[in-house]
Amino acid sequence: MPNPTHLKRAGQIRLRLTLLLLAALPLFLVVGAVVWVIGEQANQLALTQIEAVKPIVMQARKDEIEHFVQAGRKVLEYFCVRDKAHPGSKEEGRKLIRSMEFGKKADDNYFFIYTMDGTTVMHPRKPENEGKNLWNLQDKGGTFVIRALVGQAKAGGGFVNYFWDRPSTQRNEPKLGYAEYVPECDWMIGTGLYMDHVRETEDIINAKTRLQVASTRDKILLIALAALLLVAAGGLLVNLKEQRSANAKLRAMAQKVVESQELERTRVARELHDDVSQSLASSKYIFESADIQLERGRVEQAASSIKEGITQLIATMIDVRRMSHDLYPTILDDAGLGPALEQLGREFGERTGIAVQVAIDKVPYIHRDAAKALFRIAQQALGNIETHAQASNVRLALRSENGITLKVGDDGAGFDVQAALAQRNGGLGLTSMRERIEMQGGVLDIQSQSGLTVIAAHLSKDSFTS
């Protein structure tokens, strides 16, 4: 069964968790936003990078194929010139060019040779075309591919955009071709690059960007995690500190309890010694006087002494009874709070001569600790009135509206409530009164001015029945 302390603790834990989440949530939001912004910016950067790099890459590739074609042209030139002295050299040159591949994707990077009227002299990837005239070959965009290449070759070398079957993918893809005329052979030699190959460079840049974004994100998340751990550790530290201070408060309270117990014992010891022993010693002397007087035959004096001794003993008995009531009001257990307060008021009136009006409502069941707290408060308040107030009227009331309220009022001198509460030793016992009622879940209200002081201790209904 959960007791109130457990519930309270669970509530505190929930509260702490909420606080931690409140601290962590903004952190997560900020981190998320930062990661998103960085990702966006990295993508933008990649795009601009690609835009900037694209022409450079393109130009580099163009230069590359131009240079390759130039190299191929030189090779053919050599063999065609040599063919005049050594027939068969031209065929050798054709074969050599066929075997020349370059680049990473060698399948896609090859030379082709056509006659100037469009017959395929050599095509390493389409040998079936060799000997065929492709002058009228059109790609899917309507370009007469061979015608355009021959045209560019005749013009001193140039580029042509067209579609061609890409060997590595077996797809008809856009291609940039370059061709030059080899007058020594009366052939045109060319090569080309598939544009998708260029696009793949973009993909590489994109992939690298993504990698960088991911790495940055991971770093940020790591830092965020460290920050979160720091926040949690801070929270824990505050928690520990709080607990330590709570423990210190508890210890101080325990110390106070011990001190007040000691104080109470000292008071009782002093009262026993000073009042009771004194009274008993006095009684003893009075009876001894009677004894002496009897011995000397002074019977009347002795009788009067004995009467005086009895009076003295009765006074002592009353003293002892009062002390015992002060120490623990047994009537509280025997008859309940109402009768206990009635007795307290009556005895106070008898002892001090102050007029006491007691008004007790019929009170519902109230548990022992709460009853004791209210009784002690009444006792302390009356004690204060007796010692300090110089009052002539006292009103002691127990009201049962909205819970239970104990009121002790007097028409005495009054006091400065704030000053009394601020006193280090808890002046007039007000602090201990307040602690008593607060320990029962109630509140203490003190109003004081010259001629009217009311001390009210209130317990709500649920605080005294459970």
Add this chain to the structure above:
Amino acid sequence: MSTLHPDDPPVDQPPVRLLLVDIHAQSRRSSRLMLDALPGLLVVGETSALVEALTLAASEKPDVVLLSNRVQGSSGPDTARAFTQKFPAIKIVFLTFFDDAEYVQAALTAGAVGYVLKQEPAARVQEAIASVMKGERYLSPGLHLEDKT
């Protein structure tokens, strides 16, 4: 004194004059009752306060001051000191129920020559007064003190 008692001192001997100093009225009253009952003693004055005690001492010329540990405006030992300074001839006897050694020591140091416990029989008071009047020191047998003086 209506009838004579065998214990009574000779009639020709004057009674010992006593001054009773005690803060508690009740205590003074019972002591007075007891002292009045004892023969050969005469209470010439009683008071709760030091100042009045000194005035009474000057006017009533007591032989012995019976002093309690609590005196208004002073303490037992301080009162004893004031008396030994002003009236060195007056014997100081403490009549009290404080039986702690510290109290006894303080009283003796302050110049008291007798220390009587109220817990003990009234006859001790008579014994004490007789002893100090002879110039002897008197301590209640119930004190069980090591004599430190």
